[in-house]
Amino acid sequence: xxxxxxxxxxxxxxxxxxxxxxxxxxxxxxxxxxxxxxxxxxxxxxxxxxxxxxxxxxxxxxxxxxxxxxxxxxxxxxxxxxxxxxxxxxxxxxxxxxxxxxxxxxxxxxxxxxxxxxxxxxxxxxxxxxxxxxxxxxxxxxxxxxxxxxxxxxxxxxxxxxxxxxxxxxxxxxxxxxxxxxxxxxxxxxxxxxxxxxxxxxxxxxxxxxxxxxxxxxxxxxxxxxxxxxxxxxxxxxxxxxxxxxxxxxxxxxxxxxxxxxxxxxxxxx
Numbered sequence: 001x002x003x004x005x006x007x008x009x010x011x012x013x014x015x016x017x018x019x020x021x022x023x024x025x026x027x028x029x030x031x032x033x034x035x036x037x038x039x040x041x042x043x044x045x046x047x048x049x050x051x052x053x054x055x056x057x058x059x060x061x062x063x064x065x066x067x068x069x070x071x072x073x074x075x076x077x078x079x080x081x082x083x084x085x086x087x088x089x090x091x092x093x094x095x096x097x098x099x100x101x102x103x104x105x106x107x108x109x110x111x112x113x114x115x116x117x118x119x120x121x122x123x124x125x126x127x128x129x130x131x132x133x134x135x136x137x138x139x140x141x142x143x144x145x146x147x148x149x150x151x152x153x154x155x156x157x158x159x160x161x162x163x164x165x166x167x168x169x170x171x172x173x174x175x176x177x178x179x180x181x182x183x184x185x186x187x188x189x190x191x192x193x194x195x196x197x198x199x200x201x202x203x204x205x206x207x208x209x210x211x212x213x214x215x216x217x218x219x220x221x222x223x224x225x226x227x228x229x230x231x232x233x234x235x236x237x238x239x240x241x242x243x244x245x246x247x248x249x250x251x252x253x254x255x256x257x258x259x260x261x262x263x264x265x266x267x268x269x270x
Contacts, residue, residue, distance in 0.1 A: 055115070058160035058169040064093040068244035074105060089243045103168075103243060111170040112239035115159040116249055119172050119237065125254040126151050126176065128231040131199035137262040139218050144209040145181050145231060146196030152176050155235075169242045174252060178234040183213050184227035184260060219262040229258040 069088040076085050086102040130137075131144045154176070160169035180191040196211030219227045232255040240246035 054161065055118070055157075055159050058158065058167045064091060064098075066091055066243050069100070075102070087243070087245060105245060108168055108170050108239070108241035108243060108245050109247065111159055111161060111168065111241075112172055112249060115157055115170070115172050116237065119155065119157050119174050120252050122157065123155060123174055123235055123252055123254055125231075125256045126233055128179075128256055128258070129198070130258070134229070134258050135261045137215060137260055139215055139262055139264050142209070142212045142214050144197070144199045144212050145179070146198050146209070146211055147176070147179060147233070148198065149195055152195040167242075170239055171241075172237060172239045172249065174235040174237050176233050177236045177251070179211055180232045180234070181211070181213055182230040182232070183215065184229040185215060185217065185219075185262075189232075215260075215262045217262070218264045219260065220264075225261065227260040227262060229260040231256045231258055 066089050069090055072088045074085040074087045076083055085105045087105055088100060088102055090097045090100045092098065126147045128145055128147055132138065132141075137143050155174045156171055158169055158171040160167045176195070178191055178193055179196055180189045182189040190211065190213045192211040194210065197209045199209070215227075219225060232253055235252045235254065237249035237251060238246065239249060
């Protein structure tokens with residue numbers, strides 16, 4: 001059974017046994033009990049690998065790499081009523097394959113889940129700008145909203161666990177995907193993919209923004225004299241590992257409250 005437990009400095013993840021295939025004789029055998037190494041607490045005992053999830057930089061070994069074996073489909077392993085899949089990966093050192101390993105597909109995924117909460121806490125709501133400003137909006141006039149492209153960038157965090165054959169490292173990437181504006185006047189949110197278009201005085205009449213909203217009524221009818229609007233960003237999360245395995249993770253939303261004051265402009269004709 002695979003499980004994880006939060007601690008103050010690390011997570012503990014328990015993996016199912018790694019199967020090792022000896023390339024010279026073509027036999028499959030379980031690894032002997034061995035320490036995971038000084039780079040991380042852990043050991044192999046009774047075919048169970050226990051290791052800490054570390055958030056510092058994983059050890060690098062330029063001479064050795066892990067790769068998923070192409071052309072070999074994952075296998076399903078059943079233990080009683082519980083099943084899981086495993087992928088065959090190889091370890092190559094100095095451009096020579098030294099060993100093959102069947103590794104549970106959910107092993108790196110569990111590491112990814114353990115750092116997902118850290119990534120969520122690390123994501124800050126990006127600066128959202130509007131034109132006109134939030135305190136000077138006008139009825140029946142387009143209000144543009146956007147995030148400066150310079151800060152519309154992904155966030156990455158890497159974690160790893162030590163194993164007898166080397167570290168399993170997982171990188172979770174959070175990419176800003178969708179920007180939305182909830183106007184607070186009872187109408188639905190406006191959503192757009194990407195950071196939107198920055199307003200500039202140099203724009204020509206007729207230039208449009210993919211992220212805009214038009215208020216149809218002034219905010220003075222509200223008790224506070226303003227609308228309680230909200231800008232939000234949806235971040236797409238995914239993970240990859242040094243084993244060539246990866247997949248999406250549930251998205252994360254960050255939000256920012258905006259106090260919108262919308263005025264009516266009277267035009268006098270003489």
